[in-house]
Amino acid sequence: MLQQQILTLLFINCIIALLLCQNAQAGPTLYLPDSPIAGHPRLFLNNTLIETAKQRSQTDMKEYYQWIYSRAKMLAGESDHAQDHGIEAAETALVYLITEKPEFFDTAKKLLKASIKFYRLCDENNKVVNWFSTSRINAICAYDWLYNSLSLSERKSMGLDLLTHTASVQPVFGQKLKGRNYSDHSDGFYGTRSLAWYAGIAFYKEGIDDALALKFINQGYKDYIKMLEYRKNLAQDDGGLSSYSLNYEMGACPWAEFNFFHTLKSAYGIDMADKWPYMGLWVNYILWNRLPGNRWFGSGDAYHETNRLPEWQSYTHLAQIQHFYSAGYPDYSALAAWLGTKFEKQKFVNTWPAVPFLLSNKQKPKAPEEFIFPKARHFESLGQIFMHSGWGDEDTFVQFTSGGNVKMHKHFDENSFCIFAGGFLALDSGSRPEPGSHLSHYYSRTIAHNSILIHMPGEKMPKYWSAGFAPGEPVLPVPNDGGQNQYTGSRLAAFETCDEYSYAAGDATGVYNPEKCALFLRQILFIPPRHIVIFDRVESQKFGQKKTWVLHTARKPEIQGRIFKADHESGRMFCQTLIPEKAQISCVGGTEPFQSGGRNWPLPDDFKIPNNHELLGQWRIEVSPSNNKRETFFLHVIEAGQAKNLKQAHPASLISENRMTGVKFKSQNREVSVFFALTGEAAGHIRITEQNKIIDRPLTNKVQKQSGLAIDTENISDNGQ
Template identity: 40%
Template sequence: MRRQLLMTAIVIISTCSFTLADEGPSNTVSGGGTPEPRPLPEWTVKIRSDHPRLFFNRETWPAVRERALGPERQWYKRFQSKVARLESELAGQEMPAARDLGPQAAWSAFLFLMTEEPRYLELAKKCLDTSLRYYEQCFEERKSVNWYSTSRVHAVLAWDWLYNHLTDDQRRSTMSRLIHVIDNVIRARPAIYRENMSGYNTGFYGVRNCLWFIGCTAFETGIELERVNEWLIWGYDENLRMLEHRRRACGDDGGGASATLGYIFGAYPWAEQNFFYTWLSSTGENIAGDWPHSAMLANYVLWNWIEAEPVPLEFGYGDTPHTRNTLPTNQLYTHMANIRHLFGQAAPKAGALARYLQQKVPQQSYAETWFIYPFLLTQAESSPEPFRPINLPNGRHFETMGQVFMRSGTGTNDTYCLFSCGGALSQHRHYDALNFVIYYRGFLALDSGTRYEEFVNGEHLANYYAQTVAHNCVLIHQPGEPPARYWGGTVVGNHGGQHRQLGSVVKAFETNRDFVYVAGDATACYRHGVVRREGLPDLPEKCELVTRQIVFLLPHHFVIFDRVEATDATYRKDWLIHTAHRPVLDGRVLRADHNQGRMYSRTLLPEDATLTAVGGPGKEFWAAGKNWEIVAEGLTEENLALMGQWRVEVTPTAPRKTDLFLHVIQVGDRTLEAMDGIELLQGSQSYGVRLNAVDRAWEILFRTTGPLGGHIRRSGAEAIDRSLATTVQPQSDI
């Protein structure tokens, strides 16, 4: 009967609109006011008719139960203890005060299936009712339930897992209430403050993420038929959009929907993994292998990893708080385990790398957010043996993520550098094209500013932290230029920065065992067209050209050459480098220390440059005529140092439309007393340096006009004498 109904029923559902990424299903109707009928898609016949359907089903349950009692017994006992404490806490309370117990409902339901003890069934039902009353109360008070959908999805899981043990009235009542509280939030106008409506091109872990889970498990139960069918279809379509968006974002290198690691190594992978798991459990089809980009997260972890003691660090890209710059690893053990299970056969090399990284992360335990994962990992142990990456290139270009990583090795005494250019993602990205971050036993040239306590420090976030002035970039100051907007606050001015997050282009890239070279053009990020100003003359574009070429001479030297052309010679230019502590200036050389590392930077061009240190009390985050202070309560001196409270501005003395900036940076430990010998070289249409390193001499020349390019020469054994690359060296896979 069910299949017959599926093939013949015409359901009245909403016409879904997808013109904006954050739009969800709506009740748009035709001009006559009658909703347009739409048949169920053919794929809906695949959804099984029985329950449970979410994460496991009748056939897979024995294997899930076996893992809970076997390899993951300690994990099972952990949640058994949590449920016991909850049971004691709620004992004697017929109707506990409303609060969110969605996860606890799922824990209790799982324990009931494991033990068949009625007390767990009653506890799960009590948790569901308590949660539903809380969700309803939140809506009445127009308050957000939670930024994440996780707890509400767990309430749905509890309903699905208990389906066969609820009366028909209990099923209908509970599911109808769940649907109504979600529907009310989605339709609320104005939208409820801090209720996350994110869609396919973000993290997709807000309230609308619930629609797939509800649609999938309530499908063909006869409960809220129209709404359930609508949500099932919308959820399916939105998940496929998410997978396609993330596949494009990953390219052939790896990555995800944002280059800010707290997101991509944290909550972002949940949406993909949950869809893979629930599609498999509800239809019997394993589609993970069709989306191998998800497994390539392991490669992105590998290249963002800065080896340090006692824990690994990261570069601090994008909306990272900069309080510690520790690699966010809390979820990585679980993410790598899921990759091993889901992709061990479909993407064996990525699965092997995930196994290596899983063994390497400091937290050797699963994250509790989705407690069900460990019980599902039936294929994890059959994944390939760990792949320990050796003989990796010294540079890696993640094209779609807009990043080039450079490093001399993967140890605690190696040099690490991140260069930002290109890319297709603006999510949590700053106005930072051509920025570089350098780490050697400390953060020597760093990203400055913070997202710490963003609801208090939002003006800092928008006016300093996200702006070009907070990064190691070039500024072009045009009087009266409009601000570059950013979330979290009202931007009141522009401190010579960029106006577009996207638009920069990597023009050349090559990596070999001796050096890494990259060239980028960020002109399009500065250009903003003619600005119409009421009662004032139009404001023309301020920038004709901004390019940067970097040669990383392994293991300790960087040669950086910038061409900058303004539309007006009077527009001041500043070349910026940010440091953790107050830099020491000696003529045209700066020295800066952090932890056990030391950096020297020497300015060779412009020859009339003035070096100015900006920072210290009252000037830590100076931009657009104001210090964008933060509430620093709870922060240590080291936390503040990692926010970079000093910068050096390299500024031409004479006004010119075109300026060339040439710098040599050398890193070492705190015993490094001076830079190696450096000499400025000049040709007919080139500038460069002669660098006398410890064991050999280098000469690097850059063209000053025309296409980006140059020449590199090294004397001694294994001499080098050739042009710098003018194309992008292809890279893919691991």
């Protein structure tokens, strides 16, 4: 066994050396000292930080400490059979460092040995330990934290096992084990690649394989810097990380940055967070996603069970922002503190047991109303625009998707929109069973979103990631829903926001099959407090290719002529079709709400969410022209607000001016007229009259610049002059 491990390390050593040579020019310059601090611990903790943890365990962190202490006591009864106990081993090792009681050392060592045994068995049988590296990094931490109390032989044998496992799961010349997560700097970076940094620090200059450990340090450092650069470029001056879905943005993704910052500090004494302020600005993205009741629309691969913001780790993530950015970016920290108060679970998680003891600089909360925010915010890389009438529980919120470049867990949903006002009135439909064809054959598709379908018989639709078909499901190809075939590739043609309105235009032509789509240009205008105007220009390549305008609702809509009404919770929406003038309006759903390609794609019977759950979108409205000419226009006016304030739809009339088509309606005491160009680039005109105040100006053809928490209002004045 020992000889085999040594040969494995020698082989991997050569591979890592080759990888380092290949990446030498592309990688960042290393500014690390020659080696980590002498002695142990080094990962998250060092001797100084242990003393801090001891003090805080009896003061402000007493509740958290008592929780992990009680868990460590219970873990004494665990067997030493091969099982992954990485997190539990780290928890118990931490309690040992704080208490110095031998019973916790014995338990932690037993759990660590059981984990190592499990990793070794997985390697020997070509099995995957876990999609995430979390437990294994924690096991390495447990080794590091127990190091000073281990015998020399235990240090060598356990260290060799952990280092060998780390080496054996690195990607080698493209050979990959199915189910193993090799995610790199452009993904979640919580797979096997992330192990290198921690293993290198823990085992360097311990006489096991110092050369390989140093290579792991260098490779790990390069990978983390690459990740920071990549995510910084995505966040730009807006905020947001590497995933289209908050399940990941507020789940495992942020740990990569935060843990790197913590271990640089503990092992090298380097404070690096202030060089990467995008992690503080991340709070801006969370804020704009947030809806009343601490919910969100559920973009990308969300479950749509409650649509509540992810609870489990969010409080800890927000505390990290306060810790790292309170000095240099106090507004980020104060806003993070306010968001932290909105979660029911205001407790730290034990995913990384030592981290809560490292977090300080708790800030005084500062609510959004204390800032000067715009009425809309554009997140460029994520391709999302959020519009609202205010931050209150009875305000109206709109999300529009266009022009991003992030693909992680994104759907075929360009130029789609969602609306919330007292409830989810226009929503993304479906959920993500694993396994189950519902995810790959319906939920990820354009038909499950509020966008446009262009039907071309015989079109083969692209695949989407999937855990396969559920037991008993027929194995069928992806249906032709008439939707998009690219996640990204649309272009945001225009965006502006002011107190009176917010406007965006998206050209999604590039995300459809070019054999069917010559143009899909959507212009969306939100006029607070509750009017949304949507104008679509759709041109197919051939006569006869049917176009369908889609809007999903939680409950069954009531159709009366060209107007339909849909309620959810305390909210209500009226939607009026003005163009096509001879529209075919139909309602799809009920017992078969997830229809696409001529059949329903239900959730598996054993899935945690039933098929009739309202937040999955039980119904959809489909609007099509009476003929299938190449060019089709759609013009809709939506009112969304509290049902108590919306007894009936307010009149909206079709108007025209200067070869543009448009709509006229009243919004509170204002007369509103909006016009849209029928040809050329996205263009139009808006006129709002209220007493002596008049807005009368073209809709912009530029994308308004925004930065940080505020807005650049250059070239946009109150009177439009």
